[in-house]
Amino acid sequence: xxxxxxxxxxxxxxxxxxxxxxxxxxxxxxxxxxxxxxxxxxxxxxxxxxxxxxxxxxxxxxxxxxxxxxxxxxxxxxxxxxxxxxxxxxxxxxxxxxxxxxxxxxxxxxxxxxxxxxxxxxxxxxxxxxxxxxxxxxxxxxxxxxxxxxxxxxxxxxxxxxxxxxxxxxxxxxxxxxxxxxxxxxxxxxxxxxxxxxxxxxxxxxxxxxxxxxxxxxxxxxxxxxxxxxxxxxxx
Amino acid sequence: xxxxxxxxxxxxxxxxxxxxxxxxxxxxxxxxxxxxxxxxxxxxxxxxxxxxxxxxxxxxxxxxxxxxxxxxxxxxxx
Numbered sequence: 001x002x003x004x005x006x007x008x009x010x011x012x013x014x015x016x017x018x019x020x021x022x023x024x025x026x027x028x029x030x031x032x033x034x035x036x037x038x039x040x041x042x043x044x045x046x047x048x049x050x051x052x053x054x055x056x057x058x059x060x061x062x063x064x065x066x067x068x069x070x071x072x073x074x075x076x077x078x079x080x081x082x083x084x085x086x087x088x089x090x091x092x093x094x095x096x097x098x099x100x101x102x103x104x105x106x107x108x109x110x111x112x113x114x115x116x117x118x119x120x121x122x123x124x125x126x127x128x129x130x131x132x133x134x135x136x137x138x139x140x141x142x143x144x145x146x147x148x149x150x151x152x153x154x155x156x157x158x159x160x161x162x163x164x165x166x167x168x169x170x171x172x173x174x175x176x177x178x179x180x181x182x183x184x185x186x187x188x189x190x191x192x193x194x195x196x197x198x199x200x201x202x203x204x205x206x207x208x209x210x211x212x213x214x215x216x217x218x219x220x221x222x223x224x225x226x227x228x229x230x231x232x233x234x235x236x
Numbered sequence: 237x238x239x240x241x242x243x244x245x246x247x248x249x250x251x252x253x254x255x256x257x258x259x260x261x262x263x264x265x266x267x268x269x270x271x272x273x274x275x276x277x278x279x280x281x282x283x284x285x286x287x288x289x290x291x292x293x294x295x296x297x298x299x300x301x302x303x304x305x306x307x308x309x310x311x312x313x314x
Contacts (some may be wrong), residue, residue, distance in 0.1 A: 061300070061301070062303055065300065065303075098303070104305065105303050105305045105306055107250075107306060108252060108253065109252070110250060110252050111252070112252045112253065112256055150250075152249070152305065152306060153305070154305065157305075177250065177252075
């Protein structure tokens with residue numbers, strides 16, 4: 001904690017471009033936002049980590065596939081394994097899937113077009129640290145901007161995830177062909193979530209919706225409540 | 237040793253890029269009923285023999301070159 005504010009790290013990879021918006025939004029919502037460079041092998045003393053949007057490593061090979069090898073990603077995996085709160089937004093979601101911290105994979109949109117507009121999301125679960133400020137079935141308006149946001153899991157995996165309540169947000173009107181209209185999934189323990197929409201672009205009335213503040217504000221409150229601050233080494 | 241990895245979208249996986257290519261080929265008058273678009277990775281691998289090279293490249297495919305949820309691969313050694 002810094003002067004009572006929970007510290008939340010935001011990792012910048014080469015090619016990240018929403019890191020500053022994430023830092024700004026978290027500060028606006030009451031956190032002490034801490035920039036983390038991808039080459040850092042240890043996370044600073046933080047209660048939560050955000051992997052921001054962008055095009056890490058130029059989306060080479062597959063989106064998120066190379067960022068998985070950044071030292072900071074390994075530190076984030078250890079942090080998540082120890083119960084730390086991790087939120088992946090857009091490219092951050094893609095990285096978490098490629099790193100095996102979240103199920104499924106993000107593929108090129110079914111339309112093959114880059115989609116940049118507000119979408120309406122339905123809150124499937126309000127009992128995660130990221131959606132605790134929402135009500136179940138609440139509708140959130142948050143922008144998306146991606147070319148590869150088509151989340152895919154095969155039939156068996158999707159059924160398992162549905163049964164285990166791992167789908168956190170769903171699109172009202174599927175903009176990218178994601179199976180099950182999935183916009184956000186979490187891990188089994190609920191401390192890691194990825195979503196394609198950008199809550200950091202929806203925290204200020206000047207930009208339209210402020211529904212993103214419910215997601216990031218939930219993260220800030222969860223980080224505040226999280227037990228002792230921690231610094232986790234990249235490798236043990 | 238030279239290795240060529242052919243990465244393909246798995247059968248049944250929606251391939252919008254392949255669909256776009258198929259539609260464009262049909263626009264040009266070609267009778268194409270299906271098109272799938274994958275990726276080729278050319279590698280120069282240090283290995284004692286072909287079996288060892290194949291084992292190495294299979295590990296590469298599993299660990300990085302493909303995502304097994306959506307892609308299959310074939311390895312050709314030359």
